[in-house]
Amino acid sequence: MKANKRRYRLIALLLLTALLLTGCTRGILDDAVSELDVDKIADEIVNEITDGLRDAAGQKVDLPAPCAEDGEPASAPVFLDDVPEYAGEAYCAINDNQPQFDDITDKAYEYYSPLDSLGRCGAAEACVGQELMPTEPRGDISRIRPTGWVNVPYDFVDGKSLYNRCHLIGFQLTGENDNERNLITGTRYMNVEGMLPFENMIADYVKETGNHVLYRVTPIFFGEELVARGVQMEAWSVEDEGDGVCFNVYAYNVQPGVIIDYATGQSEADEEVLNSGEQGTYILNTNSHKFHLPSCSGAETISEKNRQEYTGSRQLLILQGYKPCTQCNP
Ligand SMILES: [Zn+2]
Helix, strand or coil, X not given: CHHHHHHHHHHHHXXXXXXXXXXXXXXXCCCCCCHHHHHHHHHHHHHHHHHCCECCCCCECCCCCCCCCCCCCCCCCCCHHHCCCCCCCCEEECHHHCCCCCCCCCCCEEEECCCCCCCCCCCEEEEECHHHCCCXXXXXXXXXXXXXXXXXXXXXXXXXXXXXXXXXXXXHHHCCCCCHHHEEEEEHHHHHHHHHHHHHHHHHHHHHHCCCEEEEEEEXXXXXXXXXXXXXXXXXXXXXXXXXXXXXXXXXXXCCCEEECCCCCCEEECHHHHCCCCEEEEEEECCCCEEECCCCHHHHCCCHHHEEEEXXXXXXXXXXXXXXXXXXXX
């Protein structure tokens, strides 16, 4: 709001200066207009402009509130030093949760950076609207081998695979299937716990409102490492100026219970985590992310597709985002 007023004020001053110059030549305004008056008139013009914004129904419309405070550029790159160490949460807000988009548009577009010399993805950006959303089911993406793709199965990971071919901009948003510029090596955990909730938020909003959301996902690599340490996700809903969707988060490319060598993509089980705390056998619902005792009636009704038996650390389950069933209290 402040930044906008200032901008309008500057415009008003420029207008006034132009008016004075042309006015003088016509003799309408004389030299007696003091600087103070100029200031006062400029203020009045500002108020005129800012008070004058009304929507079709005649209701006064607030000026778009800039997501970021003026002053420091909000587009400062994300340095991993600024991101706290992973501590059990799949993501954290950065830059006060304020995204930075320089070009605001409600025209749908999508952009995927060319791969770098190591074959790694860069930022992917889109103005997501219903017109970009897929109308056909997702196709096969298995031909893509993103950098660091050294996939190893682990019993305690949903679907067993440590890594997913992780869309930067989710398929449900722009319908990009096997675009190598949009797929990175991401852990199951980052894909489901870190990124999916934000993708769903955008998808739901766009479907419900027909509005557009500016969305950018930037994989963050350390040096020449082949696996990203995480992704930065920024989004801002255009038509309602960030009221519907506005975030800037960093999702960690980690998998609890696994130690990842980000330089190569190789990995190993973290025995310390695997052996920590209470051990037991539980029945998982890989869809709802609840876990049960084998004897629980809730465990019996889980469909074959979503049911997984697990024996191991209870704490590791919770670290992966599982919640204990409130009936059987496993
Ligand atoms: Zn239960």
